[in-house]
Amino acid sequence: MxxxxxxxxxxxxxxxxxxxxxxxxxxxxxxxxxxxxxxxxxxxxxxxxxxxxxxxxxxxxxxxxxxxxxxxxxxxxxxxxxxxxxRATPTGRLRIQMLPGFALGHFGAPLAEFNRRYPGIQLDVIVNDRVVDPIEEGFDVAFQIFPPIAESLIERRLFKVRRLFCATPAYLKEHGAPQHPRELLQHTTALYSGYPSRNRWTMTHGDEVVEMELPGMIRSNSVHLLRDYALTGGGVVCLPTLVASAALLDGSLVPILTGYTLSPLNFAAVYPATQRQALKVKALVEFLAEYLGPEPAWDRPLIERGWVT
The missing domain is CATH 1.10.10.10 (Winged helix-like DNA-binding domain superfamily/Winged helix DNA-binding domain)
Known part of the structure; x- marks a missing residue:
């Protein structure tokens, strides 16, 4: 034996x-x-x-x-x-789960650079927003915005996922812009359905804390669909900045209630404790941390404008 x-x-x-x-x-x-x-x-x-x-x-x-x-x-x-x-560079197959919000629009360029830097690693990338146990489902690492679901998993945070309410200029001209979070109840809203808080929303403005139920007229697990819906002028949509930044910067969407802050989520690499020092996992996680830097590129101009903190 x-x-x-x-x-x-x-x-x-x-x-x-x-x-x-x-x-x-x-x-x-x-x-x-x-x-x-x-x-x-x-x-x-x-x-x-x-x-x-x-x-x-x-x-x-x-x-x-x-x-x-x-x-x-x-x-x-x-x-x-x-x-x-x-003695050597990392080699072998790396099976990862990637969050759609990051995979579509942001992961292609670092993926190509990682492949050039580590040609011996073959990547099997599964794109979805489910919260998984990498051990049970056979992933080497999962990239997600929710905390690990088991104590045997390690979490390495890579960047904050900031969120903003926004709408098109045409929608706001017709319906007016909410000045207080509770005024959102008077508007057609579209929301991401996967947040753990469900319909419960908390926003802060200095010492003011606003807690409210906001069910949303439209709910979806696709932030890209919600962004596309927002661009039609259909209503007010809450979007993560990683999918809304370009539209906000070119004026297609206008940020709303920027004085009120939604608590940020964290985009993190989640992997089994037994993979803590696995060469392939370590190479990918460290590469992404270096590539993204202390603040992701899509948030820097929004921070400069004071739309997010």
Missing amino acids: DRFLSIEAFVRVAETSSFAEAARQLGVTSSVITTRIQQLEKFVNAPLFHRSTRVVRLSEVGEAFYRECAEVVGRVNELTDQMREL
Whole structure:
């Protein structure tokens, strides 16, 4: 029995709750994973999992064993990557999930530059806005605006996602511009449906805190669709600046209620703790942090104009 391979298989099954998914992520067959787990259970003389036709979960012994093994596997992978980093450039396939708001319009250029800098890394980019557990779904890293959903995940924040209410000049000429957040209730509004606060909105102006229900006449999980709707003059739309900046700067859209601040979200790389020092993940995350800088390019002119802080 190769003890480390068996322990690695055990950790992956524990994290994914699936022999088949662990096999896929490790690039072996399910029977190989089963054999390695059986050998490990024989070695420790105790069952590590409770198995049924639908569920795989850790036994009491398995839970205690996992806490130690996860750290061991993570440390071995870290040391291996450190040694490789001394001798070579990163190589292999990197499977990532990317948020649509950033993927469309902002990720193409850094993706091309990253590919030139690290030609040995093949990228498999899945674009959607779901909050995922990278371990369960087999991603090396997920880029998202919501906090990690498991304690075993690491979050590296890359930039603030600022948001503004805006509308076309024609809409505001016809309907007037809201001067207070509660006046939004008198307008046709279109909102992103994926925020964790749902219909509950909080805006601040100095010491004033405005909390309100704003259901929205139109809701969508696509910020690009909402931007396109706003450009038709259909109503007031709340948009992240990463998709609205160009339209705001050329005057196609006008910012509203800039004196009131919506709390920013954070665009972050989320990845398993066992990938903390994985060379491919580290290369991509550090590259994006360097490429984006302390403030993303689309926000700098908005900050200069005082529209966002």
